[in-house]
Amino acid sequence: MVGFRSLKALVLGAGLVAGLGVQAPALAAGGEIHLPDTRFSFDGLFGHFDRASAQRGFQVYKEVCSSCHGMHQLSYRNLRDLGLSENEVAGIAATVQVMDGPNDEGQFVERAGRASDRFHAPFPNEKAARAANNGAYPPDLSVIAKAREGGADYLHALLVGYEEPPAGMQLGAGMHYNKYFPGHQIAMPAPLNSDGQVEFHDGTKSTIDQMARDVSQFLTWAAEPELEQRKAMGVKIILFLTVLGGLAYAVKRKVWADVH
Incomplete structure (x- = not known):
């Protein structure tokens, strides 16, 4: 989703x-x-x-x-990501009527909503x-x-x-x-x-x-x-690149220390 x-x-x-x-x-x-x-x-x-x-x-x-x-x-099930329980989500979905089918007789029937709807x-x-x-x-x-x-x-x-x-x-x-x-x-x-x-x-x-x-x-x-996960990943990448940049600079100083 x-x-x-x-x-x-x-x-x-x-x-x-x-x-x-x-x-x-x-x-x-x-x-x-x-x-x-x-x-x-x-x-x-x-x-x-x-x-x-x-x-x-x-x-x-x-x-x-x-x-x-x-x-x-x-979908109603996405509301779980907001902290709603499965019972709460099921109750919210059940307040609406949806057309479902066709059934074994080829008919569309009305039923209460489900979390997957x-x-x-x-x-x-x-x-x-x-x-x-x-x-x-x-x-x-x-x-x-x-x-x-x-x-x-x-x-x-x-x-x-x-x-x-x-x-x-x-x-x-x-x-x-x-x-x-x-x-x-x-x-x-x-x-x-x-x-x-x-x-x-x-x-x-x-x-x-x-x-x-x-x-x-x-x-x-x-x-x-996914905003929170994206921001968390961005922070991790920034920290990684900062450490990597520091290490690269330290290696460069070490390798070229004797060159004047």
Whole structure:
């Protein structure tokens, strides 16, 4: 799952951008957009995922985002990597109904989801998704954190950037003002619209900012779950090359010590 998803991120990025009609944040109409630096736990050379935050982020996705956005590249069993138990994962998967088959009679039957199933899609196809969203197509969120310039900072800013439009600005029909969205007009209404919208299982206060941070953490993990291993390997390689360089220099000094 890890390698496959990372490889496809580059390919799917362009399609996801086209799906929303999004350009890079720095190329927004009317000037450059400066994203706030959210400072996530996974930033920096020694960064790591905050699994408690990512679990809360999955809860936000499940209760808010999943009604419109799918995450087809993830299976429910992947949630074990966030620290969820097998029973918890099985319980989450069992809340959805999937079509399975054909059986011995050649029929497709509906059954409860299993841990091995992909995340349940909210719509059967793109046309159904557009019909339910006034023509806009909600993209799959599996690699959205890799497909947007700014990554998690952009996702967080987008979710907290809804506000009333400036005086004199005319919004298009069905559009909403967002100060961090390119062009500032977005078809998606504010998904996080009030504090306490999601009641976190761990008791964390669910402000709009907290929910946006947590779901951004979860979406970054979903797009790049191997990030911690990659950083750990990078540190090891740097240490190895540092030691190797020191040894090579010491050998060079020893070999050429008598040459003037």
